[in-house]
Amino acid sequence: MEIQLSLIHWIYLFFVFLIMAIMIMRRDTSLACIIGIFLIGFTVNHSIPESIIGVFNSFVYAITSLLPTILIISVIVSMSKILTETGINEVMITPFAKIIHTPTMAYWVIGLVMMVISWFFWPSPAVALIGAVLIPVAIKAGLPALGGAMAMNLFGHGIALSSDFVIQGAPKLTADAAGIPVESVITASMPLVLIMGIVTTVTAFILIKRDMKNGSLVNEQIEDDSKDEEVIDIKGNISISWKRIFAISIPIIFIINVLIMNRLELRGGDATALIGGSAIFILLLISIKTHRGNSLEEITRYIIHGLQFGFKVFGPVIPIAAFFYLGDEGFISIFGNILPENSHGIVNDLGIALAHSVPLNEVLSVITLTIVGAITGLDGSGFSGISLAGSVAKLFSTALGSESATATLTALGQISGIWVGGGTLIPWALIPVAAICKVSPFDLARRNLIPVLVGLIVTTFSALFFL
Structure with a gap:
């Protein structure tokens, strides 16, 4: 018509x-x-x-419309802040740092892991999972933050979401509108997804390497609100044994989340909410252990910090x-x-x-x-x-x-x-x-x-x- x-x-x-x-x-x-x-x-x-x-x-x-995304980002940032202040993040990334030790390896590992997780649970929960663990390792390995972000985008929101081979939400929508079976769209999309994925990610990698070499690509990070706050050193408030316990427990918690997503068939917003809720409880446990008598006030401080960051980042985009x-x-x-x-x-x-x-x-x-x-x-x-x-x-x-x-x-x-x-x-x-x-x-x-x-x-x- x-x-x-x-x-x-x-x-x-x-x-x-x-x-x-x-x-x-x-x-x-x-x-x-x-x-x-x-x-x-x-x-x-x-x-x-x-x-x-x-x-x-x-x-x-x-x-x-954007509020769920603002909240998941705010929660992850709140959790990341206490991990940084306590030094738990340093213990967490040590095993990954032994594997990811060059910018090239960081780009492709982050991208491929993002793609696989996104196929099963869509990119939104994958962003939270990978960002909290692998991005700090990638930056330490020499990959600029923008390079890591591009890898997550192109492999997750690009290759995985546009193919959607596992969940099949996208091909179902297009197939129904075209009046053909879903299998026909998936089969037809495979070579096109492969071509699009290879051309795009390789082109991006070449441009990243070129700009890193000429110095035009550096870690162009948004100013962290913590720079305007009084710096609090609480690394001594928690023993190395407890740091190791939390460093091991946090990835295990997120792995359990993945298993729950698969078992309960949680996708998209529900899967993201599970990750966000888990991050809140991780924040609570670490804060109670670290701050002890002041934990009530400190938990609020971390949440406020995360919300300030979330709305500051989203402000220009509204x-x-x-x-x-x-x-x-x-x-x-x-x-x-x-x-x-x-x-x-x-x-x-x-x-x-x-x-x-x-x-x-x-x-x-x-x-x-x-x-x-x-x-x-x-x-x-x-x-x-x-x-x-x-x-x-x-x-x-x-x-x-x-x-x-x-x-x-x-x-x-x-x-x-x-x-x-x-x-x-x-x-x-x-x-x-x-x-x-x-x-x-x-x-x-x-x-x-x-x-x-x-x-x-x-x-x-x-x-x-x-x-």
Whole structure:
């Protein structure tokens, strides 16, 4: 069904390009995002007060949507702080430091471990698990924090999430929309995922090594709030024996978490919540043992520190998330259901309009599926629009007179949508990894841009051989 684009669609599209241009220029996007939200609101209701209210409500919607992520990051940071203050982290990373002793090994080990865990439990709990243990080791081995963050992103939110071979949430969505079996999409996606994964991760590794050599890539870490606090040395409050006990127990606790996830089939948010809850109890136990009589107050101090860090990191991203959420369900929540009757949301409408305006042949079909997938990923979820990729793939394969092309085109759109929106290019989708690695999500997005674009280009034209 052809979609009639309204003024709202064109305003949204204009500000998408404007925001991207501002990000490329390494400038802050908050002003453009707020003006964009206001103009969309004014176009909807023709009222300045209502439009101003819409700006505030869009911020509320963004914060509400991001709150679970903010909390898991805050909890992990709280736990990491007491591990650092007590010196337990030094004992924990010693065994890993013997294995990971070069930047090259750190990059590939972190990436591969992240990919495997993400296949079984999705990337969000994997970020917490790996970030708490392996990132400090990687930095000590000489890999910049941004390099570790890129490895986690590209292997976890890229390769694992876009293929989703185990849980099969992504291929189920696209397959249903395309009207083909899930197995067909998985089979078709395997060579494309392999090509995308190899090209992207190798390109990223080459760029990391190059920039490390010329000195342009260093540990660009966000300033830690603890630098503004009185430094507290409590390493002497806990014996080396207890440090070893906790250093052994913490990884065991997280391994048990993984077993529980598998046993109870916990995925996504539930799996992340299990990791976060475990981190809270680890914080409580260590604080009680270390601070003894002052533990009640000290526990609160650690929690406050984590929350301050979490909201400080997420602060710059709230305006841009508020704008891009308007592309999907956020629009209805904030401004009501006033889009055209056959609308599927601003972002999906733009994707459908593009699909209907492209002359159909194999080359333009694969290019269009990649672009449609990327457009649907602009809301930063990765999953919300990939059903559209399946629908467009079915449309194109029918027009091409090749039903066998449906699975390949569907897989291509799925890969494009999730790589862009699932957590490699959209800044607020990058925040979990960026916060754990203590780097800027905007810097991480810029670093990921070239490897992901190169990967998408190579994968797009490689898809021609599988049609």
